Amino acid sequence: MELPLNNPVWHALVSGNKNLAYGNEKVKYFDSKVSPFVGLEENSADNFKILANTLTTNKPVGFISDIELDTPKGWKLIRYVKCLQMVYNAEKRFDLGNNQLQPLADVHIPQMLELTKLTKPGPFDERTIDFGNYFGVFEAGQLVAMGGQRLHPKPYQEISAICTHPDYLGKGYASQILKFNINRILNEEGIPFLHVRHDNHRAIQVYERLGFVTRTYLHFYFIQKEEMV
Numbered sequence: 001m002e003l004p005l006n007n008p009v010w011h012a013l014v015s016g017n018k019n020l021a022y023g024n025e026k027v028k029y030f031d032s033k034v035s036p037f038v039g040l041e042e043n044s045a046d047n048f049k050i051l052a053n054t055l056t057t058n059k060p061v062g063f064i065s066d067i068e069l070d071t072p073k074g075w076k077l078i079r080y081v082k083c084l085q086m087v088y089n090a091e092k093r094f095d096l097g098n099n100q101l102q103p104l105a106d107v108h109i110p111q112m113l114e115l116t117k118l119t120k121p122g123p124f125d126e127r128t129i130d131f132g133n134y135f136g137v138f139e140a141g142q143l144v145a146m147g148g149q150r151l152h153p154k155p156y157q158e159i160s161a162i163c164t165h166p167d168y169l170g171k172g173y174a175s176q177i178l179k180f181n182i183n184r185i186l187n188e189e190g191i192p193f194l195h196v197r198h199d200n201h202r203a204i205q206v207y208e209r210l211g212f213v214t215r216t217y218l219h220f221y222f223i224q225k226e227e228m229v
Contacts (some may be wrong), residue, residue: 004153005085005193005215010039024058027051029061034126035150036062048072052225057169058069060224062123063160070220079222081197084204087156088192090211094179101180104134104146111143112136119163122195128161135180137173145173146188157190178210195220 004011012019013028020035027050029038038061040047054075055061060078071077075174104112108127112134116124134148145168151162159181164173185192196203198217 004156005087007039007064007152008066008085008153008158009037010022010041011153012151012158013039015154016157017131023054024050026032026126027054029055032057032059032126032129034130035128036060037151041067045073048075055225058157058225060099060222062222065188065219065221066216069221069225071221073163075223075224076226077221079226080218081177081222083195083218083220085218086127086194086196086207086212086213087215088182088185088202088211089213091186092141092211093183093186095150096176096180096183099176100137101135102138104129104136104148108136108143109131112146115143115146115163115165121161121163122167124161131160133181133184133229134161135177138166139168144168145177155190156193157185157188159185159192159194174177175210175228177207182210185203212227 010028020030022031026047027038027040036059041049043065043079045062055115106129109129112129113124114185115127131148131150134146136143136146138144145164147162148160149157151158159178161179162174182192193213194207195218196207
């Protein structure tokens, strides 16, 4: 059986993120306000045709492949990102000490959008919070750091959107958010994992120190239907 992490979006949409899934037995996707990612049972030409006929939006979409692929016929490549897929390879839980994290809710969405627009941790839109488990740090009422969960291809849970306002770097907020989420996922009997750009060496070193190991390289493609461009 294919390991869920080889095709994480598809396996998330048929398992842990099933409540957010649209589509059919071949292609599935999130509401564009939640996430641009689409999952295909197989990244085949036929399935990309089905996807083109199924989507109700002309926004760019993202798909993930464990091998490099040519741009599908009928689509235009908008952006390509090569990432490491890293999995937590330890059972250690962390002592969070003075935990400053607060759960984030709809009332915080404007600040979440402002922070992610500034720091660019990856795709984040007005309903990304629907993935759940978003927590943040506030100083003087301002959201200065946050992070949460995205893909949930059971039993794996992806830690995502970890970001800190540039004026508040060096205070350990990102590390605190990461450790909190590792503890949370382990307590739920899940396995933490994440994606990081292959050239983000500073972040990779941080993740390695915490106990993450590189499983493989994955290829993130953001594409748009040609007739809609």
